[in-house]
Amino acid sequence: MSSTELPFVPPANVLPKVGGVRVAEGERLRSVELPGVTLAVRSRPPAREGLPPALYVHGLGGSSLNWSALMSLLEEVVDSEAVDLPGFGDSPPPDDGDYSVTGHARAVIRYLDTSGRGPVHLFGNSLGGAITTRVAAVRPDLVRTLTLVSPALPEIRVQRSAVPTGLLAVPGVALLFTRLTRAWTAEQRVRGVMALCYGDPGRVTPEGFRNAVQEMERRLRLPYFWDAMARSARGIVNAYTLGGQQGLWRQAERVLAPTLLVYGGRDQLVGFRMAQKAARVFRDSRLVTLPDAGHVAMMEYPETVALAFRELLEDSGELGTRRARRARGAAKGGSESGTDGPGTGRAHAGGDAVDRESTDESMGG
DSSP: OOTTSOOOOOOGGGOOOOOOOOOOTTOEEEEEEETTEEEEEEEEOOSSTTOOEEEEEOOTTOOGGGGHHHHHHTTTTOEEEEEEOTTSTTOOOOTTOOOSHHHHHHHHHHHHHHHTOOSEEEEEETHHHHHHHHHHHHOGGGEEEEEEESOOOOOSSOOGGGHHHHHTTSTTHHHHHHHHTTTOOHHHHHHHHHHHHOSOGGGSOHHHHHHHHHHHHHHHTOTTHHHHHHHHHHHHHHHHHOOGGGSHHHHHHHOOSOEEEEEETTOSSSOTTHHHHHHHHSSSEEEEEETTOOSOHHHHSHHHHHHHHHHHHHHTTSSOHHHHHHHHHHHTTOOOOOOOOTTOOOOOTTSOOOOOOOOHHHHOO
């Protein structure tokens, strides 16, 4: 095998048995077989029957566990499910080895079509943001609202701190990295990932850190782990180079669903400067900026993200409460303006974002 080749990955049906991922209290994890792909789906029972469905899609190197905190906070308003993308979490690799953004989007669409849960409130983080943007553009019938947390949309000037992740897309780099880091412990790897993804890694609880180390140990035993990482990273790079109607920004312009955009001021992987562009490009957008958050705001500040999503539901008429309040105010001859939560700002297409300083309670001071 030459140095530019990725290691051979056996078919999913002959992969060695590795322990499953952690299932948080109140959650359920099941396996769903679809044509060409098998997806692990994490779900959390809603507070009551009849709530609209929501689907969450994680980023590069993540899993459905990344959404557990937010799912718990939204059980009163949506019926939540989160997928493990092919080759991540508890999902085996896709049969065709396609880890492109389009391949991942196809798996999400296939699940929604098969399950009949659409249209859903669709969430995406990082790579998942690029995937869900494509889903919302090509299949608007499947999407009620779109929530993007640090979406991986093309940038002309990529941050230096994001370069190492992008280098995984270069043939041979993943194999070289595995050789160079063979002596690294799972704890060392997790500290590195958290330093890259969190605005303040100190916010991670000891229990959260232990769980992350256990999950890293599990992943490192999977023979396809680095292959899935490298090919998915290559998929992002390739998606950045596409032009015409397949370009991600062009597809963002086609999204019809009300869209919530969440960006972190300390994000080392997606440039904070892209927030304003995204707010202009998505037709019906609201922008929330969290100055102290990093790349995974739904894990760092889930309460703030949950509040912003509830406001999105109200503004888009999904809950109806705000409209009812405004109607009552108009009947009294007055008006009631919406208020943004701590650390949030709102921007509609063509408008400017308004950043507000956070409170100690929501942002940790």
